[in-house]
Amino acid sequence: MTEEPDFQGRSGTGFTARTGCPASVYIHIPFCGAKCAYCDFFSLPVNNFSAGFIENFLESLFAELEVFLETWKPSACPTLYVGGGSPSVLPPRTLLRFLRKVRKPLPSQPEEFTLEANPESLTEEFLCLCREAGVSRLSLGLQTFNPRFLKLLGREAAPEDNHRALKLLDRHWTGERSFDLMYGFPGQKPEEAIEDAREALDHGAGHISAYSLTVEEGTPLFRTIQKGHLPPPNDDTAEDAHLLLSSFLTERGYANYEISNYALAGKECRHNTRYWKLHPYRGIGPAAVSTLPTATGPIRLSGKRSVSASCPPEPDIEIISPQDFLKDYILMGLRTQEGIDTKTFFRIFHLDFYETFSHAVQKNIRFMANNEHRSLYCALTPKGRRLLNPILIDFFEKIDRLAYRGPLDWPLATEQ
Ligand code: SF4
Known part of the structure; x- marks a missing residue:
């Protein structure tokens, strides 16, 4: 049986690249x-x-x-x-x-x-x-x-x-x-x-x-x-x-x-x-980081902090678990003025955003940019974005309690 080529074009690292997505x-x-x-x-x-x-x-x-x-x-x-x-x-x-x-x-x-x-x-x-x-x-x-x-x-x-x-x-x-x-x-x-x-x-x-x-x-x-x-x-x-x-x-x-x-x-x-928005990307070169889809989920590649004039150095590989991906999604989304698109969130994680994070949202309601009940985007005020770390603790505690294992539909075909 021949192994499919993996992300480096070689076999043996156990990952098969998910082809055909924009990056x-x-x-x-x-x-x-x-x-x-x-x-x-x-x-x-x-x-x-x-x-x-x-x-x-x-x-x-x-x-x-x-x-x-x-x-x-x-x-x-x-x-x-x-x-x-x-x-x-x-x-x-x-x-x-x-x-x-x-x-x-x-x-x-x-x-x-x-x-x-x-x-x-x-x-x-x-x-x-x-x-x-x-x-x-x-x-x-x-x-x-x-x-x-x-x-x-x-x-x-x-x-x-x-x-x-x-x-x-x-x-x-x-x-x-x-x-x-x-x-x-x-x-x-x-x-x-x-x-x-x-x-x-x-x-x-x-x-x-x-x-x-x-x-x-x-x-x-x-x-x-x-x-x-x-x-x-x-x-x-x-x-x-x-x-x-x-x-x-x-x-x-x-x-x-x-x-x-x-x-x-x-x-x-x-x-x-x-x-x-956590779309796939490839970072080329020393110290560059990539987030890419494989047949079994997202992986992160981290380039070594060294220069070589001969062959591309092999990056370190890390599997991003559904739970870590969910944390990254919240972290990145709340940094932006637009915030988290809760419909897209549902399609990726199959979770209702406001039901899942009702406690974290309520606790930080004074930092929420849009107080309208269950608005499409969950975003923080400028002050909330500056105080992001303590706010994230509330979201992450919930994610840890969920022990989220998926599903993870990423990247979405319609987002490409
Ligand atoms: S030394 Fe660092 S901060 Fe200075 S220009 Fe180069 S990358 Fe930028």
Whole structure:
């Protein structure tokens, strides 16, 4: 008896890919100009690697993509996201060749193709090549324009790099643009967060991602704070900055459609929205995560935190139990302004949302955005979304009591 090929195209791991579902693709380019002081992502200084190594590494990413496409045979690729790291540190021609190459074998051309870039490596040539490669959306890591805070973050960019990059976009980029901002720096006045947002809006941001600075253990920033050379971020001031920033952006028409994300109508990030709806996606490259359907249920693949220029490294595999999938569904859904579509929820889990979670909903009713009895969407207010973790405890306690073992109709044919 021959075993069916499994998710890697080999036999023996015990999973059979469920073919024919649409799946988004994320590709992780783990190179940056230099490591930022707060960074906990898997990224390495690009100058530590030869041009030949990088070419071979990109080939290995492409090989990983090909194995996925051959094995899962997705019917469509609704969105493609190339992030990092900072893809813009690659030589522009190398990047263009790679982007063109990865688009070719996709079963459909993505409706949204996002590329991440950093201001200091943005050039006119880079923007021109992005257009040629079919990139529809650029996500620029500005973080702040304040020289003190850029220095504290150990960013390569100086304020003038951020200004120069925005001017280049204004002149040479007609696609969608999203800007990453940060707030909650030690010593930051809440109003200073608004100055950054104002500048970003002046340059046509359709989308803003705004994250509070978190100090991750093991980072240089963590050590600086531990040694007492810098005070830790103050949670109350960060919360004030968040509230100010949030009302500044919403008053200007940017919906706070996910905890940290704001967009003008129609400018929401479709790729991330698919993550939050738990649609299948494949993460290619080191440290990238995938959630994919198999004949026996969803699995999670986690790429190793290492780079190899020869063959695609084998990711770790984890079976996602129906109970964990249900928790993920609640967690992701409640992060968004839209919330959980209870009809879709029923079709996936065969559970009545309000009957199942009546206690958790009632207990947190003051944080529910829609108090209408059994409304179609269960969503939290902006404050509720900021207090998500304690609210989730109530939902998760119920899920634990249920000891949910299925059914799990995922992905739904009609959602594809
Ligand atoms: S640019 Fe981003 S990924 Fe690269 S080191 Fe800085 S924070 Fe990390």
